[in-house]
Amino acid sequence: MSTQLDFTVIDETAEWIVVEKPAPLVVHPTGEKDEPTLLGGLQALLACELAGGGTLSILTRLDRETSGVVLVAKTRPVAHALSLQFEKREVRKEYLAMVHGWPEWEQTVCNRPILRTGEVQECPIWVRQRVHPEGKPCTTGFRVEDRFQRPEGRFSSIRCFPESGRMHQIRVHLEALGHPIVGDKIYGGGGEAYLEQVRGELSEDSVARMILPRQALHCTELSVRWAGEWRVWKSPRPSEFARFSSGSPVGVWHG
Template identity: 45%
Template sequence: MQRHRFDFTVLDETDTYLVVDKPAPLQIHPSKPRDAGLTLWDGLRHLLCFELSNGGQISIINRLDRETSGLVLVAKTSATARRFGKAMLRRQIHKSYLALVHGWPAWEDLTEMSPILRAGDVQDSPIYVKQIVHENGQACHSEFRVRQRFEHRGEPFALVEATPHSGRMHQLRVHLSHNGHPVVGDKLYGTDETLYLAIVGQGWTAELASKLLMPRQALHSHQLKLEDEYGTLSWSAPLPQDMSDFIIQG
């Protein structure tokens, strides 16, 4: 296991791919000029400079929000990128996340099939990217399992394993919020969406910290498994320190 100077950890590497554990809030790709040199993409270019100079490439297969930590699969050759890309399209790459959520769910296991669409398509919404459960939305399938119930500052919380079986934007966060258990630190689907607008407008403040409890959404890409005609590959990433501390320091 190798810690890189961009603060991601290499969990597995071969001649054709590598798997990294991305911390939050490291961004995957630059989206603005000021992001240049500060993203996972930049770190990978530095790490794989020898491969790139000898005809290799960097293809990031699964993308995570900057506030989501965990496993990212990266192809180093065009053939492997094609293999992994086809596996994604054929749903042969299976993902599992861990999330800290508000409250103690009344269920141990939950299958959620509620459809999702962009909120602004059916109602006024000040946040363009926000998604909601709606009967006119696209089919969506998530599964949840409670891994642990605990208290933090005298309030109930739970560690939940979350598995998406479809690829809708923000689906795990939307489905958890829809069921009354938003992800801790979620500025968009948490207890108050105005917190998202406040952060955009004024940045992080002590008041926001007290309301959100964590500076990022407590969602972690925990397991990846690829099953195709070439074989089976699987990886796991441990719960990150900030989420572990939230449980321990209850």
């Protein structure tokens, strides 16, 4: 996938800016390579405000291959006030995922704790998480939106409602439920595709297994309380998700 700095501004005030982040745009510089970042794009867009003493605090840090709504505070007091809502689990978040298989449930809640896999076993992928009784508590609600079939097998559209914000939480919980996200290079298998991609050696076999060029996870809605009322920001279903669920060809890999 090629990276483009083409995020869309959904809402903006003197207190915050809300944008729609595309995949595979990374949020912060990783230090691994020189590439466009959402933070860099926002700094360029808001250069005048930053020169006047403003600051940027990205409050919803989506994974590189996750798209959707991102909330960014423009001042430290606003960042502090909104961060408290996240800590108290008062923020409402909704995601859409395309997953493998047809769940036997219509709705369910996963309360399984999560920790970094490397803490309890050997793992070549530092960022990989797993459910484990010694992990940190986290909760995600799930609701089946649709079940459909493609030449590659059975799939479902799932609405996801994370109450907490652990790393890779939705991805780990869906894997634990037996329905990993389509295109996820870390979860739902041994992680070989992720390791190949890191080395710049993504194989044709791995591409075929992924089906989609990125993990099919999108933040569709984010709501916070401000000045006594709910502020709600939404992002529509990505076009590639719509094509995938309709059974249309997924297109050519542009890795």
